[in-house]
Amino acid sequence: MPIHHAVLALLSDGPGHGYELKGAFESAVGPQWGPLNIGHLYQVLDRLARDGHVRSHRVAQEVRPDRVVYEITDSGRAELAEWMAAPSPRTAGFRDDFFLKVMAAAQSRDPDVVSDVLRAQRAFLLRELRNLEDLRAEHAVDPVVSLLLAAATRHVGADLAFLDDAEERLLSHGAKALAELATARTGVDPTTRQSPTTRRASA
Numbered sequence: 001m002p003i004h005h006a007v008l009a010l011l012s013d014g015p016g017h018g019y020e021l022k023g024a025f026e027s028a029v030g031p032q033w034g035p036l037n038i039g040h041l042y043q044v045l046d047r048l049a050r051d052g053h054v055r056s057h058r059v060a061q062e063v064r065p066d067r068v069v070y071e072i073t074d075s076g077r078a079e080l081a082e083w084m085a086a087p088s089p090r091t092a093g094f095r096d097d098f099f100l101k102v103m104a105a106a107q108s109r110d111p112d113v114v115s116d117v118l119r120a121q122r123a124f125l126l127r128e129l130r131n132l133e134d135l136r137a138e139h140a141v142d143p144v145v146s147l148l149l150a151a152a153t154r155h156v157g158a159d160l161a162f163l164d165d166a167e168e169r170l171l172s173h174g175a176k177a178l179a180e181l182a183t184a185r186t187g188v189d190p191t192t193r194q195s196p197t198t199r200r201a202s203a
Contacts, residue, residue, distance in 0.1 A: 002091075003036070004044055008053060008072055008080040015071040017059075018042055030145035031135050032152045045070055053079050098159075102166055111175035114166075122163050129156045 003025070010016065010024050022036050048054040053076030058066040072080075098121060105117040132153045139145045170177050 004048060005080055005083045007041070007044055007048065008076050011054060011070060011072040012077065012080060015069050017067050017069050018045065021070070028144065030139060030148045032132065032149055048076065106170060106178060106181060109178050109181065111171055111178060114170050114178065118163050118166055122160065125156050125160050125163070129153065132156065
């Protein structure tokens, strides 16, 4: 996910160097994001500089190499304002690796396979939910981080609700939906091993 605009937002508070920005980003966005790769951050800063959104200058240090300090430009402030004013569509739409896994499990037409896939994902999500609740308790004093952790918790809750829906749709009533899926894809009723045409002819 691009972080260009988040970096601009941090620089709008004042100039900063790479590791300073890394620490500020991780502190501001919260632990649910994970650590920011410093190499990736410098790539972002280079791109922002090429686009004219930031400029940099070197600050000499007595022992260590010169430090490169970045500051936002007027162009960068305009870019940040435009981004802030626009809605945020999902970067990958509604594509999700687990959606594909559910499709693959359903393709097997085997209720045990579907059940195992859903059970493994549920166990993972419940562990993730407990971890998020612990993090929310640790960061309760920071209103922004607490809010972002609450949003992450809601996402996990929605994923758990999807598992409930999948179980209801695919595994209830003796996994009737999986049997109907097999008929729809192959044209053969798995209970009789006959196609609709064969059944009509035999009748």
